[in-house]
Amino acid sequence: MAKIAFILLCHKDPDAIIKQAQSLTAVGDYMSIHFDARAPKADYDRIRAALADNPNVTFPKRRVKCGWGAWSLVQATLNALGAATDAFPRATHFYMLSGDCMAIKSARYAHGLLDRREVDYIESFDYFKSDWIKTGWKEERLVYRHWFNERTQKKRFYAMFELQKRLGLTREIPRDIEVMIGSQWWCLRRRTVAWILDFCRQRRDVMRFFRGTWIPDETFFQTLVRHLVPAQEIESRTLTFLMFTDYGMPVVFHNDHYDLLLSQDFLFARKISPEARELKRRLGVLYASDGARFRISDEGRSLYRFLTEKGRIGRRFAPRFWETESSLGRDRELLIVVCRKWQVARRLVQRMRQVTDIPCIEYLFNDESCALPDLGGIQSTVAKRHRHRRALMRMLFDYYESERLVVCLDPSNLDLLEDFCRDRSVSRLLEIECRYSDAYLTGHAMRVGLAGDHTPRETLNCLLPAIRNDMVHESDRIRDAQFENHLLMREIDNPAQNARPIAAFLGVTEDTALELARTDNLFAD
Incomplete structure (x- = not known):
């Protein structure tokens, strides 16, 4: 021994x-x-x-x-x-x-x-x-x-x-x-x-x-x-x-x-x-x-990084010199769906594809595997997409030969929202407010490495309120920015109530908006 x-x-x-x-x-x-x-x-x-x-x-x-x-x-x-x-x-x-x-x-x-x-x-x-x-x-x-x-x-x-x-x-x-x-x-x-x-x-x-x-x-x-x-x-x-x-x-x-x-x-x-x-x-x-018995979860470093990074909100790199004064196009409309629960936004956007003729792209600035056309390599990594954000969006408008485009963004992407909403083009935000159960927050913590299969319940009990508050804080930051054309649909509202912001967001009839609001299992985890 x-x-x-x-x-x-x-x-x-x-x-x-x-x-x-x-x-x-x-x-x-x-x-x-x-x-x-x-x-x-x-x-x-x-x-x-x-x-x-x-x-x-x-x-x-x-x-x-x-x-x-x-x-x-x-x-x-x-x-x-x-x-x-x-x-x-x-x-x-x-x-x-x-x-x-x-x-x-x-x-x-x-x-x-x-x-x-x-x-x-x-x-x-x-x-x-x-x-x-x-x-x-x-x-x-x-x-x-x-x-x-x-x-x-x-x-x-x-x-x-x-x-x-x-x-x-x-x-x-x-x-x-x-x-x-x-x-x-x-x-x-x-x-x-x-x-x-x-x-x-x-x-x-x-x-x-x-x-x-x-x-x-x-x-x-x-x-x-x-x-x-x-x-x-x-x-x-x-x-x-x-x-x-x-x-x-x-x-x-x-x-x-x-x-x-x-x-x-x-x-x-x-x-x-x-x-x-x-x-x-x-x-x-x-x-x-x-x-003594030990349940090893080994999430200490990721927890520390998560908590300390909260002190850096609002920090943003200066725009690239070649994008200064550039625009997506004065007559174009960029329609941004903002939702922390990606599966909810994806269900809604998938239904939008079926009932409208507007091109829709899901979480292109967050998901490396997002399906994008070949645009000469500018789309190859998430880092490149962020770095050349306006050029990328202009190329997508051109590729789809459309003056309207729907994209999904995570609420953590405040810098992108500020950039796009300051553009001379027309930008609209549809924020989807979801409820976050403890089971969802636990799954989220595991997906992002803040917890593991063996994380003690005591640690999770301390961690979940911090994650929930962080998600609420992200939404508060978006609202504090006071973007024009900021619309809100909520999980706690009925389809008829949610149809109104959807209609204003897409510029469609109330019947079409109601059909979208009634998307099957829209808010399911």
């Missing part, structure tokens, strides 16, 4: 470190603690004193002064690994943690997961071919020498870089290794750790190279594992759940994230807020629990 030696790098909050060590070692696992040498000695002494009688805790003989992005973080990890391998001969796995990490599964679950597969869990992506680095330096991290800390010695750091760049003082990467990159939060088998420590003693050239790189904790272990371990024995993922904001800062978890964290397909989570005392208490108890 797996036994884990946790490699804990930390620099603050000694009381939390003591509790973390006691919690994780209570079930028989181990911990090697490196407490930053920059931190107060009194804090370090307090940790050692509190854990002195715990045989499952050890400390490296030498503490290192750590700095972000510097080799010191790797050296501290190697020191802690060395201490752990010597002190805990029964440890089968070595798991990298920080003081801000906490278990989101029980020890029984964690051991079972590690027992099932004979692999190392570490993100290991090709440094040059992958897009793991989104912005900033890439090659510069490796081919130039970085001896100063960018955070504490910024002027020296950049002065040295500019000097090397001006003089062309680059260096070669050791020829027999391929540099990899990934998260610094990994879980490695004992054999792999032994290989790494032996490699460090034998390959001084590789050690010298990585000592001069920038942010080596994202490349050193990732490169060595890929160099030493067969590819089929590497699972290129981390077992620690972490997310980043748009500003590159780690997302911090609070007391109300407990259920969400437990449903993620990870063993630990980072970062837990220092103020989240109730969350820390519950997670601290969790690791030693024996009867």
Whole structure:
């Protein structure tokens, strides 16, 4: 059975470190603690004193002064690994943690997961071919020498870089290794750790190279594992759940994230807020629990993206210069059906095709598979359709040889509505207001990745009101825009009432509009 030696790098909050060590070692696992040498000695002494009688805790003989992005973080990890391998001969796995990490599964679950597969869990992506680095330096991290800390010695750091760049003082990467990159939060088998420590003693050239790189904790272990371990024995993922904001800062978890964290397909989570005392208490108890059951839905990242994107409403790229002052045509009519429930709009539009001669196109700006004629490639992707929206619509009017055209849009496409309704052509909106049952909202959450088959009911109960409010908010935004010729039909109204907006929208007789309003199963889910 797996036994884990946790490699804990930390620099603050000694009381939390003591509790973390006691919690994780209570079930028989181990911990090697490196407490930053920059931190107060009194804090370090307090940790050692509190854990002195715990045989499952050890400390490296030498503490290192750590700095972000510097080799010191790797050296501290190697020191802690060395201490752990010597002190805990029964440890089968070595798991990298920080003081801000906490278990989101029980020890029984964690051991079972590690027992099932004979692999190392570490993100290991090709440094040059992958897009793991989104912005900033890439090659510069490796081919130039970085001896100063960018955070504490910024002027020296950049002065040295500019000097090397001006003089062309680059260096070669050791020829027999391929540099990899990934998260610094990994879980490695004992054999792999032994290989790494032996490699460090034998390959001084590789050690010298990585000592001069920038942010080596994202490349050193990732490169060595890929160099030493067969590819089929590497699972290129981390077992620690972490997310980043748009500003590159780690997302911090609070007391109300407990259920969400437990449903993620990870063993630990980072970062837990220092103020989240109730969350820390519950997670601290969790690791030693024996009867906990976990329903993995793994929708954490999509939920976070859904909620944070609500703060970006109304943002829109400027129009392309070649579309400025362009028009769909002064005498043309663009008839837009707006509905969140696509199947409802499609049923109505299908019936419109049967009783009128107006060309109808369903959700061309939302559905990649929407049937469109060949217009020279402008219709090939949703992104192109958005980018060349007016040109696309003019070509469709021309293709169908019609001065009237019906299209369906999702209510989230406010930018398209604003663009088309400002055009010199005549635009009419028929908004279809539907009721949203819990069953529909649950299905919607699963379709868009906000939930899965195993999402706990408690999570859904919190999520459904947010989705319902979001849909209502989209409708409110459309009405706040005060578009001319904005008509509304509602599921709660009878066919006779809905016939009036349909007649005004299409310019048809009341009998024809009533026939459309009576479309079979129009509002069925």
